[in-house]
Amino acid sequence: MFVAWRDLGFAKGRFALIGAVIVLITLLVGMLSGLTAGLARENVSAVTGLPADLIAFDRAEGDGGPSFSDSAVTEGQWREWARAPGVQSAEPLGITTTKAETGDGASAAVSVFGVRPGGGLGPVPGGSGDDSAVLSEGAAEDLGAGEGDTVTVAGRELAVVGVGGDASFSHTPVVWTSLGAWQGIAPPSGPGVPSDGTSGTNGTGGGGDGGGTATVIAVTTDGSTDGGTGTDAALADTDEKAGTTTVAKADSLAAIGSYTSENGSLQLMRGFLFAISALVIGAFFTVWTIQRGPDVAVLKALGASTGALLRDALGQALVLLVGGTAAGTAAAAALGAAVSGSDVPFVLTPGTVLAPAAVMVALGALGAALSVRRITSVDPLTALGSAR
Amino acid sequence: MSLELNEVTLTYPDGDGRLTALDRVSLDVPGGTLAAVVGPSGSGKSSLLAVAATLIRPDSGTVAVDGVRVEGAAPARLAELRRRRIGIVFQQPNLLASLTAAEQLQVMAQIDGRPPRKARPRALELLEAVGLADLADRRPHRLSGGQRQRVNIARALMNDPAVLLVDEPTSALDHERGAAVIDLIARLTREQGTATVLVTHDRGHLDAADQVAEVLDGRLTAPATTG
Numbered sequence: 001m002f003v004a005w006r007d008l009g010f011a012k013g014r015f016a017l018i019g020a021v022i023v024l025i026t027l028l029v030g031m032l033s034g035l036t037a038g039l040a041r042e043n044v045s046a047v048t049g050l051p052a053d054l055i056a057f058d059r060a061e062g063d064g065g066p067s068f069s070d071s072a073v074t075e076g077q078w079r080e081w082a083r084a085p086g087v088q089s090a091e092p093l094g095i096t097t098t099k100a101e102t103g104d105g106a107s108a109a110v111s112v113f114g115v116r117p118g119g120g121l122g123p124v125p126g127g128s129g130d131d132s133a134v135l136s137e138g139a140a141e142d143l144g145a146g147e148g149d150t151v152t153v154a155g156r157e158l159a160v161v162g163v164g165g166d167a168s169f170s171h172t173p174v175v176w177t178s179l180g181a182w183q184g185i186a187p188p189s190g191p192g193v194p195s196d197g198t199s200g201t202n203g204t205g206g207g208g209d210g211g212g213t214a215t216v217i218a219v220t221t222d223g224s225t226d227g228g229t230g231t232d233a234a235l236a237d238t239d240e241k242a243g244t245t246t247v248a249k250a251d252s253l254a255a256i257g258s259y260t261s262e263n264g265s266l267q268l269m270r271g272f273l274f275a276i277s278a279l280v281i282g283a284f285f286t287v288w289t290i291q292r293g294p295d296v297a298v299l300k301a302l303g304a305s306t307g308a309l310l311r312d313a314l315g316q317a318l319v320l321l322v323g324g325t326a327a328g329t330a331a332a333a334a335l336g337a338a339v340s341g342s343d344v345p346f347v348l349t350p351g352t353v354l355a356p357a358a359v360m361v362a363l364g365a366l367g368a369a370l371s372v373r374r375i376t377s378v379d380p381l382t383a384l385g386s387a388r
Numbered sequence: 389m390s391l392e393l394n395e396v397t398l399t400y401p402d403g404d405g406r407l408t409a410l411d412r413v414s415l416d417v418p419g420g421t422l423a424a425v426v427g428p429s430g431s432g433k434s435s436l437l438a439v440a441a442t443l444i445r446p447d448s449g450t451v452a453v454d455g456v457r458v459e460g461a462a463p464a465r466l467a468e469l470r471r472r473r474i475g476i477v478f479q480q481p482n483l484l485a486s487l488t489a490a491e492q493l494q495v496m497a498q499i500d501g502r503p504p505r506k507a508r509p510r511a512l513e514l515l516e517a518v519g520l521a522d523l524a525d526r527r528p529h530r531l532s533g534g535q536r537q538r539v540n541i542a543r544a545l546m547n548d549p550a551v552l553l554v555d556e557p558t559s560a561l562d563h564e565r566g567a568a569v570i571d572l573i574a575r576l577t578r579e580q581g582t583a584t585v586l587v588t589h590d591r592g593h594l595d596a597a598d599q600v601a602e603v604l605d606g607r608l609t610a611p612a613t614t615g
Contacts, residue, residue: 002491003486003487003495003498006484009486010486294482295484298484299484300467301470302470302471302476302495302543303471303472303499305464305468306467381438381443384438384443
């Protein structure tokens with residue numbers, strides 16, 4: 001690094017320029033990562049917060065995968081899951097997005113999550129009547145409502161018995177209510193539900209005993225089955241009997257249409273930024289290495305080993321990369337902290353700031369490595385008799 | 389300390405055939421001796437120097453640097469020979485723009501795996517020997533052509549080489565400065581005990597040499613002892 005350090009100081013302008021580019025790209029990647037995570041949280045936090053391992057969807061007909069918007073499960077399917085071996089609990093969960101209003105005219109789009117009171121899936125306490133609701137903080141804020149108030153959801157009046165949590169689904173705050181109330185708000189529909197819309201059997205299996213319906217079944221396993229993938233034979237057998245498609249909770253996020261499209265677009269942008277940074281850094285070091293060619297030839301003629309010259313050049317690239325990335329990450333963290341408390345959905349965690357920085361350094365180093373390898377082909381003979 | 393070339397032949401591809409750059413050249417330079425090799429452009433002087441510097445492998449013949457035979461040696465071994473036993477004074481100073489005069493010498497320690505900081509006293513000593521003690525912290529763009537060439541010479545001596553190869557050191561200098569550089573090389577050759585080969589097309593500086601050989605069309609005349 002003897003020559004590399006001095007080159008950094010001597011060619012300040014050039015290195016400052018590429019350093020600034022690295023800082024800005026890192027800042028952009030960091031902000032995008034925080035926003036992606038923030039938007040994802042608004043999309044899926046109600047699902048990721050469920051105390052369950054698996055989510056069972058009504059088996060979709062056609063080639064589409066599981067979907068929260070299309071799924072409708074019957075009580076029969078729920079009962080089938082509830083008595084399945086290896087299953088600790090199976091709770092029906094109704095989900096619908098609709099409009100909520102208060103008496104003083106406030107209104108907001110909300111996602112209504114219908115759960116069995118006291119079932120443990122949501123904060124609706126046991127003994128609550130069908131017409132009670134627990135508002136997430138976002139819903140309470142949007143509606144200006146609190147405990148003791150009444151909110152009207154899709155024409156049905158619900159008494160607010162509590163406010164808590166920051167669950168949201170598909171960018172709308174969650175209103176927890178009883179499964180019965182949810183069924184009144186969102187008349188069940190879907191391939192597994194008979195046309196009377198209240199009960200029925202489903203698909204090839206199903207309990208067939210009628211009763212209430214829901215959107216999905218949240219399943220908690222006792223650990224004896226492979227709850228992580230849902231490929232365990234017992235679970236597959238239950239799926240077959242119940243006519244459901246079961247996936248791990250983490251995988252069920254792909255069944256939220258808005259999440260899949262939004263997250264996919266943002267991740268694509270992030271990927272392009274990573275690729276651009278590697279290309280920009282690679283291009284810079286390609287030009288820099290070509291400019292240094294005569295110096296490299298002299299050093300080789302004087303006896304410097306190719307390995308030492310490569311280490312020198314890569315070390316220089318790493319100094320630049322780590323320095324630029326650190327500055328960009330610090331800027332992203334500062335900016336993220338500033339906007340975190342506002343309406344901007346931004347998540348500031350090591351995962352959203354440090355992980356992209358590490359990827360930036362790794363890809364930048366790869367770009368630099370591909371560029372400086374031309375050092376190996378510099379002929380020291382060119383130093384003899386050369387006119388520089 | 390010595391340099392021995394024995395029956396060295398070197399050819400280059402030239403169209404469908406091959407051009408003979410060195411034709412069975414033999415040269416023996418003992419330590420403390422300044423051997424001048426003169427000849428017109430294209431006669432093979434630079435090829436002779438490149439072979440002696442281990443930068444080109446000859447087609448045939450043997451080269452021994454400080455008693456070490458170089459034919460068949462791996463590139464890493466040749467690089468080690470260059471940094472430990474060979475000093476090269478380039479035709480143009482070929483100094484690194486980002487380094488000061490002292491650092492141009494310290495870098496020789498660095499490429500030899502030694503801490504450059506510890507090599508600074510030796511660098512200053514050599515800079516003093518070439519009359520540049522007070523310019524040690526200047527970068528090349530603030531040195532004159534003659535001063536840069538003297539840094540070039542001092543750098544070549546930094547690792548106490550057994551063999552010093554000097555390539556047309558006066559080509560970019562006026563006569564007076566060129567003569568000073570040749571005198572400096574002759575003095576350092578005797579002081580350091582190096583086997584020095586000075587390649588030049590300028591016959592005006594041959595008085596300082598102990599041996600003079602002429603190369604023409606790749607063939608070397610038997611060295612004549614001067615003085």
